[in-house]
Amino acid sequence: MARTKIAVLISGRGSNLQSLIDAAAEPDFPGEIALVISNRPKAGGLERASKAGISVEVVDHKSFETREDFEAAINHALKTAKVDFICLAGFMRVLTAGFASDWRGRLINIHPSLLPSFEGLHVHERMIQAGVKIAGCTVHFVSADVDSGPIIGQAAVPVLPGDNEEKLAARILEQEHKLYPACLRLLLENKARLLGANVIYDDTVVATGELINPPTN
Ligand SMILES: Nc1nc2c(c(=O)[nH]1)N[C@@H](CN(C=O)c1ccc(C(=O)N[C@@H](CCC(=O)O)C(=O)O)cc1)CN2
Numbered sequence: 465m466a467r468t469k470i471a472v473l474i475s476g477r478g479s480n481l482q483s484l485i486d487a488a489a490e491p492d493f494p495g496e497i498a499l500v501i502s503n504r505p506k507a508g509g510l511e512r513a514s515k516a517g518i519s520v521e522v523v524d525h526k527s528f529e530t531r532e533d534f535e536a537a538i539n540h541a542l543k544t545a546k547v548d549f550i551c552l553a554g555f556m557r558v559l560t561a562g563f564a565s566d567w568r569g570r571l572i573n574i575h576p577s578l579l580p581s582f583e584g585l586h587v588h589e590r591m592i593q594a595g596v597k598i599a600g601c602t603v604h605f606v607s608a609d610v611d612s613g614p615i616i617g618q619a620a621v622p623v624l625p626g627d628n629e630e631k632l633a634a635r636i637l638e639q640e641h642k643l644y645p646a647c648l649r650l651l652l653e654n655k656a657r658l659l660g661a662n663v664i665y666d667d668t669v670v671a672t673g674e675l676i677n678p679p680t681n
């Protein structure tokens with residue numbers, strides 16, 4: 465069966481990209497990473513993709529007058545690579561409602577908090593300042609409103625005494641690297657899917673408890 469062609473959009477070092485690359489290398493993974501796009505020419509994740517033999521494109525948002533023109537260039541690269549599904553992985557540009565609508569149900573993101581808490585940026589710093597005791601990460605569908613799309617999976621992480629934002633970010637990142645591939649696999653295997661504003665799951669998923677902190681293999 466043909467594997468789903470996936471594009472991963474990045475802006476930085478690409479550790480979540482690397483976890484997706486590693487997952488897609490598993491023989492039974494239902495998708496292949498066909499393209500990595502970065503809006504920043506010096507993103508470290510571009511090197512990770514190249515080392516894995518994955519096509520890369522830089523679509524620098526600063527080269528475009530409008531978000532729509534920027535996204536048209538992204539869509540051109542996606543169409544050329546015959547991409548069916550998009551994973552945002554540290555991609556730091558807000559996408560327009562039009563793009564989110566065009567890719568509805570095929571566009572997901574990972575965020576380093578338990579949404580809907582701590583939407584937006586500077587998340588780790590804000591969680592430390594707020595004194596939260598449980599943090600975590602969320603994989604969600606991307607909608608027009610940032611960090612507000614239907615939630616696919618989450619993983620909880622303790623905030624420990626003496627934590628600073630770097631220590632907390634590292635602990636959450638460990639779970640991100642497990643959660644993102646697990647959620648992507650559920651979607652590509654059609655064990656989880658978007659239905660209206662909700663994510664519904666196969667009975668097998670509910671039975672095995674994959675919904676909460678999906679398998680950490
Ligand atoms: N329409 C949507 N776009 C994006 C979503 C989303 O859910 N809906 N998720 C974000 C990822 N993200 C947080 O998880 C996020 C990334 C960037 C920003 C932001 O304010 N970006 C600024 C520029 C910042 C920079 O270049 O350093 C901007 O775009 O003007 C907010 C949230 C990805 N997009």
Ligand SMILES: NCC(=O)N[C@@H]1O[C@H](COP(=O)([O-])[O-])[C@@H](O)[C@H]1O
Pocket residue numbers: 476477478479480481509553554555574575576584585587637640
């Ligand atoms: N609002 C989006 C956001 O904050 N995303 C976060 O950026 C980091 C990217 O790291 P990576 O480049 O090593 O994957 C990750 O922690 C991801 O959750």
